[in-house]
Amino acid sequence: MIRVGILGATGYAGAELVRILRGHPDVEIAVITSRQYAGVSFSDVYPAMRGIMDMPCREYHIDHFVNQVDVVFTALPHKLPMSVVPELMAHQIKVVDLSADFRFRNVPVYEKHYQHHTAGKLSESAVYGLSEIHAEKIRTASLIGNPGCYPTSLLLPLIPLIAHKMVKTGSIIADAKSGVSGAGRSISLGTHFCEVNESFKAYKVADHRHIPEMEENLSIAAKEPVQITFVPHLVPMTRGMLTTIYAELCQPASENDIREHLESYYHDRYFIRICREGIFPDVSHVKTTNFCDIGLKVDKRNNRIVLVSVIDNLVKGAAGQAVQNMNLMMGLDERTGLDSVPLPV
Ligand SMILES: NC(=O)c1ccc[n+]([C@@H]2O[C@H](COP(=O)([O-])OP(=O)(O)OC[C@H]3O[C@@H](n4cnc5c(N)ncnc54)[C@H](OP(=O)(O)O)[C@@H]3O)[C@@H](O)[C@H]2O)c1
DSSP states (O other), rough: OEEEEEEETTSSSHHHHHHHHTTTTTTTEEEEETTTEEEEBBBHSSSSGTTTOOOBBBBOOOTTTTTTTSSEEEESSSTTTHHHHHHHHHHHOEEEESSSTOOSSHHOOOOOOOOHOOOHHHHHSSSEOOOHHHHHHHHHHHEEEEEOHHHHHHHHHHHHHHHHBBBBBGOOOEEEEEEEEGGOOOOOOSSSSSTTTTEEEESSTTTOOOHHHHHHHHHHHHSOOOOEEEEEEEHHHSSSSSEEEEEEEEEESEEEEEEEHHHHHTTTTEEEEEOTTTTOOOOOHHHTSEEEEEEEEEEGGTEEEEEEEEEOOTOOOIIIIHHHHHHHTSOOTTTTTOOOOOOOO
């Protein structure tokens, strides 16, 4: 059995980790942490878990982890993981960090958009956990910077085209719509029921912190600097994310050519599903699953490709991909514990 610890287990991403790992056949959850709920049973925080996960939360202390866990998931706000990950790793514990702290190879870019990094060297050696793209590196990694939800939904459809010089790198525009759980569990005016219900708004227009993460990874795939325009939106649903990407094709190409290219790029990747001609994905098709569904259309009049991707922000966009990465790191089939059947409606 793989013994795991979850830091920040009572947040939305952490609770999703508990849900997935509780059903993982090769995992035993050894310790879960929370400051506010230290000493409180997880099922008292999330009553749906009664009888399923009654373990009490603990305050974080390194002694609860040394020789007691093999892998730790840090589902904490950014800035906190960089202070705990070095000591966990010093005790040969593998880490999958869900925050932004270890996503950047270029640490000055992280520092420009977040804050001073106190474990910059570790960040440079971490592996970016976009499972389908970096599976080989992930298998031998000790520290994974798990991707953000918006970057996951944008990079999975775009990297195969960027890497094969099929789209003009200076022409990429994307917009994405996220469910409110993307903002986490803590209370804020912007995610208050009356502020989001029956409404729909753009926010952080062309200014979201996930843009440098997307650009770093697109630039690596393109082998040249890539800049994009990206606009996120908040929609009144609990979970789910739909991203639409528009880009100019380098050469005229048929929709079939591009679909075949995506299908062949991801031919052995269970969690990527390319939609048939005329079918576009719906967030409800991937709810609670680790799938990323991708639809596409060539706008022949303008020589543009339009790509539409959907993920569950809490699963493929956070906890599911984190577990997929743990599976790869621990030599398991990447699907283990993640093969739940989608909800038909
Ligand atoms: N939500 C998503 O869709 C999503 C997607 C991708 C990545 N992520 C990343 O996952 C991480 C967790 O996100 P989340 O949405 O689960 O957030 P959240 O719901 O706000 O949960 C944060 C967790 O961290 C704990 N925590 C410990 N110290 C804290 C501190 N000083 N301030 C605030 N919380 C503290 C909280 O519990 P206590 O306060 O009791 O300690 C809680 O368990 C973030 O880095 C986020 O960027 C989230």
